[in-house]
């Protein structure tokens with residue numbers, strides 16, 4: 001089973017993730033002309049990692065309920081709906097997304113269901129039946145969401161929690177959103193990881209970088225609340241893992257440079273135990289509560 005880990009070439013090319021790369025093929029190879037089995041790209045790894053982490057825990061099955069945060073135009077919403085899941089996809093409202101610069105390119109923000117099945121990963125009628133959309137700010141998790149929609153079998157986000165303004169806000173989000181996960185359910189989130197340093201990093205701003213010590217601190221916080229998280233931060237040792245991709249970008253993009261730091265992706269898997277339901281206390285409900 002996957003644990004919380006870094007993006008590595010070995011993980012990306014594993015048979016388990018390969019299955020999901022094939023399912024996502026209409027998105028990255030729309031003409032079917034590419035002979036490659038996958039993209040060697042950390043964004044691809046993030047999506048495959050989330051899908052596999054949920055699948056091997058029995059979450060991607062008919063009737064399962066999933067909640068996605070900061071979904072942008074990612075393919076996971078349609079992929080999960082195609083597996084029979086009922087999905088609530090969320091993202092900032094257009095004003096908030098515009099102010100934060102997410103609407104400018106048109107490539108990373110949708111703001112509604114349009115654009116979430118553009119590659120036809122899910123039959124249109126099933127997509128319409130199974131997917132709902134809601135505006136939600138990850139920095140202000142709504143108190144009434146569970147009363148409104150019930151708890152979820154799983155939650156996820158890809159490449160979003162590093163954009164909440166600070167490391168603290170990102171960590172608070174991961175802790176706070178666990179109250180939407182039912183006992184026995186799981187949360188899977190991916191974010192930026194600082195490969196260069198366990199000392200200095202970007203702690204505040206538009207994109208923050210988690211260090212190993214931040215991940216360990218977050219894991220301790222989650223465990224204190226009764227959640228299960230296993231962390232393995234071993235970097236890969238393939239040539240693809242050592243390549244730091246800088247503009248003009250190549251076909252191997254598992255690590256890149258952000259300012260003075262080398263970064264890769266981190267996947268977090270947090271399980272809420274069945275037998276030890278966690279009662280949300282005000283301290284961990286999210287930033288500013």
Ligand SMILES: C[S@@+](CC[C@H](N)C(=O)[O-])C[C@H]1O[C@@H](n2cnc3c(N)ncnc32)[C@H](O)[C@@H]1O
Pocket residue numbers: 069070071072073074090091092097100102108109110136137138139157158159160163164
């Ligand atoms: C880099 S994009 C990633 C989009 C998508 N998850 C993906 O993997 O392609 C970052 C996403 O996070 C969303 N986002 C940023 N800040 C947010 C916040 N405070 N609350 C909710 N979503 C946020 C943006 O609107 C955008 O959709």
